[in-house]
Amino acid sequence: MVERLVPDELWELFERVVPPAPSRPQGGGRRRYGDREVLAAIIFVATSGCTWRQLPPSFGPSGPTAKRTGLPLSIGISGANLHDSQALESLVRGIPPIRSRRGPRRRRLAKLHADKGYDYDHLRRWLRLRGIPHRIARKGIESSQRLGRHRWTIERTMAWLAGCRRLHRRYERKAERFLAFTSIACTLICYRRLSK
Numbered sequence: 001m002v003e004r005l006v007p008d009e010l011w012e013l014f015e016r017v018v019p020p021a022p023s024r025p026q027g028g029g030r031r032r033y034g035d036r037e038v039l040a041a042i043i044f045v046a047t048s049g050c051t052w053r054q055l056p057p058s059f060g061p062s063g064p065t066a067k068r069t070g071l072p073l074s075i076g077i078s079g080a081n082l083h084d085s086q087a088l089e090s091l092v093r094g095i096p097p098i099r100s101r102r103g104p105r106r107r108r109l110a111k112l113h114a115d116k117g118y119d120y121d122h123l124r125r126w127l128r129l130r131g132i133p134h135r136i137a138r139k140g141i142e143s144s145q146r147l148g149r150h151r152w153t154i155e156r157t158m159a160w161l162a163g164c165r166r167l168h169r170r171y172e173r174k175a176e177r178f179l180a181f182t183s184i185a186c187t188l189i190c191y192r193r194l195s196k
Contacts, residue, residue: 001040001056001058002036002037002040005039005040005043005044006036006040009195010191011036011039013187013191014035014187015035018035018039041055042181043184043188044056045166045181046165046166046167046181046185046188047163047164047165047166047188048165048166049165049166049168051171075091075094075179075182075183076090076094076179077178077179077182083117084118085117085118085123088114088118089123089126092109092127092130095109110133111132111133111134111135112127112132112133112134113135113151114134114135114137115136116138116139116142119136119137119138119139161182161185161186161189164181164188166181166185167181167182
């Protein structure tokens with residue numbers, strides 16, 4: 001089951017970002033489960049939507065054991081009462097350098113497309129200062145219809161995220177755990193798309 005949920009290629013990618021196991025100089029303690037088994041348990045919970053207590057014993061680690069691994073990916077969550085435009089700067093800052101097939105890593109976005117919800121002068125200025133070309137529809141002037149050919153990528157990604165049942169309803173009390181599940185879902189989506 002572990003090899004099916006976490007194939008070798010996916011494990012090689014995760015192995016790069018998993019922190020090393022902490023050592024206990026005094027010894028003792030419980031036996032530590034392998035990181036691959038823990039990742040398989042997390043993926044199972046994220047995709048099936050089951051609770052930690054319903055995790056089959058074939059995975060080995062219990063819920064508290066599996067909750068120890070978090071991955072640093074660029075994604076954000078916020079309250080439902082926060083306007084989208086307020087999260088733009090932190091999300092753009094969180095995008096890591098992108099490795100290309102040729103040449104050096106790309107350090108900034110090639111272009112940013114946004115609808116009228118992001119039509120604020122301070123956001124345009126902020127993007128301009130960072131050298132990021134942008135196409136933001138203007139309120140009262142332009143129609144959002146021209147962004148339709150770019151908006152489908154967002155809608156498609158949200159549909160892919162909806163495929164992870166754990167994200168339908170927020171079961172986790174702590175935001176960092178929900179963010180970790182969302183990050184793992186995004187990583188699985190990228191892995192599946194790039195492995196085709």
